[in-house]
Amino acid sequence: MESKLYQVSTQKPPKLYTPQKLTKEQIIQKLESDPTKTNTDWGNEWGVSRERVRQFRRDFGLLSRREFNSELFQKALECIENGYGQITTHTFKDIDNFGIKKLNNWIKDNPELQEQVDNAKKNAYQRTHFPKNKKCSKCNVTKPIDSFYNSKSGRDKKMLMCIECDKNIVKKYYDQRDNDVLVEYKTCAILKELGPLPAHFFHKSRRTSTGLQYTCIAYGKAYSKYRNRYRDIMNQPDSPTKDLELRMLGDWKQAAYNEAKNEVQKDLQAEVEAQKIFG
Numbered sequence: 001m002e003s004k005l006y007q008v009s010t011q012k013p014p015k016l017y018t019p020q021k022l023t024k025e026q027i028i029q030k031l032e033s034d035p036t037k038t039n040t041d042w043g044n045e046w047g048v049s050r051e052r053v054r055q056f057r058r059d060f061g062l063l064s065r066r067e068f069n070s071e072l073f074q075k076a077l078e079c080i081e082n083g084y085g086q087i088t089t090h091t092f093k094d095i096d097n098f099g100i101k102k103l104n105n106w107i108k109d110n111p112e113l114q115e116q117v118d119n120a121k122k123n124a125y126q127r128t129h130f131p132k133n134k135k136c137s138k139c140n141v142t143k144p145i146d147s148f149y150n151s152k153s154g155r156d157k158k159m160l161m162c163i164e165c166d167k168n169i170v171k172k173y174y175d176q177r178d179n180d181v182l183v184e185y186k187t188c189a190i191l192k193e194l195g196p197l198p199a200h201f202f203h204k205s206r207r208t209s210t211g212l213q214y215t216c217i218a219y220g221k222a223y224s225k226y227r228n229r230y231r232d233i234m235n236q237p238d239s240p241t242k243d244l245e246l247r248m249l250g251d252w253k254q255a256a257y258n259e260a261k262n263e264v265q266k267d268l269q270a271e272v273e274a275q276k277i278f279g
């Protein structure tokens, strides 16, 4: 008993770290006894700041309460840099078991991380809103940002397609519009029995694959003429005259057909004659 007391009294007194005189060993033991307890709570209990508790963990070789992992943190910074300048719920979707909450806890424990996060955000914003270069959505070539027209939408307020590709598309459109007749002959959808007719027997159309309307000019004219006649009669009040006129008109669609067929046959004949004379 005596010898033990003697031994104790000759030992150098241990260093005390808190107002409540906790030793290094006591602090380590307490921190390890409750891994979920926050630095703030320990600090309140011991009468020291949260930052002081963090220093204890660091200096005594204990993992931070939130297990800071610098490799994971670098990955997180990369994700932020690849974003648009904001941290959203999608920013860390490629990192397992990591999210905004963990990042914020790390920052709370290590306030110096905030600057790195802010820098990553700034870089992402700069890259997406004021890029020096941009990849064209059409030719896939990365070009200086001046190679794109301005746009009202998009983060960088520039068109997706480069000016060169934009001009090519406009040119193609006009070329196609000017050369829209793609066939020399075409069969009229109504006067089928006459077979293929010369392209100039048709009006142009931008809606068909041939660049010509489905029915020939002669049929269109005859159809309109007879249909108008039919409408004029139908617009009259009911009377014996109206009935008579309707009966005289008869099957007006057939009449239009016959008239158009005659016209086209005459025109075809005239073409044959012309060829005989002019070769």
Ligand SMILES: [Zn+2]
Pocket: 136, 137, 138, 139, 140, 141, 161, 162, 163, 164, 165, 166
């Ligand atoms: Zn392009």
